[in-house]
Amino acid sequence: MTRDEILEAAAQIFRQKGYHAASMQDIADAVKLQKASLYHHVNSKQEILLALLDQALDLLIEGMEKVLALDLPPEEKLRQAMLTYLQIMLEERDLSSVLLLEYRSLEPEYRQRHIPRRDHYESLWRSLLIEGAEQGVFVISDVALVSRFLLGVMNWTITWYREDGPLTPAELAQECANLFVLGLKRRKDEDG
Amino acid sequence: MTRDEILEAAAQIFRQKGYHAASMQDIADAVKLQKASLYHHVNSKQEILLALLDQALDLLIEGMEKVLALDLPPEEKLRQAMLTYLQIMLEERDLSSVLLLEYRSLEPEYRQRHIPRRDHYESLWRSLLIEGAEQGVFVISDVALVSRFLLGVMNWTITWYREDGPLTPAELAQECANLFVLGLKRRKDEDG
DNA sequence: ATCAACCTACCGACCGTTCGGTAGTCTTAG
DNA sequence: CTAAGACTACCGAACGGTCGGTAGGTTGAT
Numbered sequence: 001m002t003r004d005e006i007l008e009a010a011a012q013i014f015r016q017k018g019y020h021a022a023s024m025q026d027i028a029d030a031v032k033l034q035k036a037s038l039y040h041h042v043n044s045k046q047e048i049l050l051a052l053l054d055q056a057l058d059l060l061i062e063g064m065e066k067v068l069a070l071d072l073p074p075e076e077k078l079r080q081a082m083l084t085y086l087q088i089m090l091e092e093r094d095l096s097s098v099l100l101l102e103y104r105s106l107e108p109e110y111r112q113r114h115i116p117r118r119d120h121y122e123s124l125w126r127s128l129l130i131e132g133a134e135q136g137v138f139v140i141s142d143v144a145l146v147s148r149f150l151l152g153v154m155n156w157t158i159t160w161y162r163e164d165g166p167l168t169p170a171e172l173a174q175e176c177a178n179l180f181v182l183g184l185k186r187r188k189d190e191d192g
Numbered sequence: 193m194t195r196d197e198i199l200e201a202a203a204q205i206f207r208q209k210g211y212h213a214a215s216m217q218d219i220a221d222a223v224k225l226q227k228a229s230l231y232h233h234v235n236s237k238q239e240i241l242l243a244l245l246d247q248a249l250d251l252l253i254e255g256m257e258k259v260l261a262l263d264l265p266p267e268e269k270l271r272q273a274m275l276t277y278l279q280i281m282l283e284e285r286d287l288s289s290v291l292l293l294e295y296r297s298l299e300p301e302y303r304q305r306h307i308p309r310r311d312h313y314e315s316l317w318r319s320l321l322i323e324g325a326e327q328g329v330f331v332i333s334d335v336a337l338v339s340r341f342l343l344g345v346m347n348w349t350i351t352w353y354r355e356d357g358p359l360t361p362a363e364l365a366q367e368c369a370n371l372f373v374l375g376l377k378r379r380k381d382e383d384g
Numbered sequence: 385a386t387c388a389a390c391c392t393a394c395c396g397a398c399c400g401t402t403c404g405g406t407a408g409t410c411t412t413a414g
Numbered sequence: 415c416t417a418a419g420a421c422t423a424c425c426g427a428a429c430g431g432t433c434g435g436t437a438g439g440t441t442g443a444t
Binding site: 034036041 | 388389390391392393
């Protein structure tokens with residue numbers, strides 16, 4: 001049994017039940033250990049949660065930085081960023097769900113460590129939008145607001161997306177991007 | 193002390209801590225009763241949660257039905273619906289947060305009672321979009337998907353909106369509607 | 385012999401809920 | 415007008431159970 005296996009099981013249970021409804025006993029059962037044995041690998045339940053949030057954010061930051069480094073026109077870069085985000089979200093659902101929904105269960109001391117990284121990630125999205133605006137491709141009055149709209153649509157997908165449904169993550173990303181890109185792009189009838 | 197006062201306090205605490213992290217003791221403290229006295233007014237903690245979800249959904253359904261009854265072109269009706277939704281969400285934040293985030297804590301028996309009403313509400317949004325599509329004003333390939341996108345953006349606002357921030361709910365609704373309406377409307381360069 | 389991995393046994397705290405009881409108020413028969 | 419009875423609102427104490435976490439011992443590979 002490794003720490004990572006415990007974290008993985010914990011993510012699944014946290015997602016299903018929520019942090020507070022999930023007990024260390026549940027996690028122990030899932031990895032077929034005694035509850036006390038978990039404490040050989042982790043220091044506390046809160047530490048598990050923090051580790052999961054860190055993992056999730058690492059994935060997202062890594063994905064976003066790769067996209068930002070690409071040499072693409074803003075519109076394509078935005079599409080690529082949305083695709084990457086949704087793919088991570090929907091392929092690592094346990095982790096993502098914990099990041100988005102169980103974040104509130106972090107106790108203050110741990111939260112302080114987490115918030116700056118979260119802010120950093122959001123700033124990556126803003127920089128993408130700013131790039132598009134500076135090149136005159138996007139028309140955006142409030143970059144912070146639009147980035148929240150963007151992340152909002154995508155974040156909410158984890159509450160309703162079904163793997164056995166009609167859409168693949170890639171198709172979903174495309175539909176989503178279509179809707180937004182049209183709303184952001186300078187229209188033909190607009191002046192320069 | 194009335195049942196409604198207890199529900200109101202419970203909503204606030206559920207929003208702050210989450211259902212499972214909130215204790216009956218917390219609620220009792222908030223209304224300055226002994227924990228046991230709560231059971232004179234409510235039957236269980238789960239019943240409180242269900243009552244709050246019902247209250248929230250009642251508000252939203254009522255608002256939506258009023259908007260649907262208006263005699264407006266589809267675009268204006270959509271804008272009005274979004275405004276109404278966001279106003280309710282942001283003016284009744286405790287209730288709305290519980291609806292969106294604590295819904296998962298409903299136990300199966302209670303959930304079965306709640307789900308049909310929730311589905312009904314979402315169908316109201318779909319019918320609005322269908323109306324616009326049939327009149328040729330909106331171009332929508334997948335109504336269910338678009339309605340989820342719409343609700344997703346708006347639902348996520350409760351996680352970041354600050355009352356002391358720069359935007360009123362009405363301004364927020366307008367920005368949000370602008371983005372979406374552009375993505376949905378038939379463009380000039382499209383054929384008929 | 386060492387040490388990681390895991391165990392049994394246990395701790396105090398708190399959970400939602402129930403119980404028996406007590407003021408105070410309202411109703412109604414004499 | 416009064417007194418008995420019923421009803422509402424609330425309380426203190428306790429229930430069985432679960433919580434996260436700890437102490438200390440056993441196992442087995444190196």
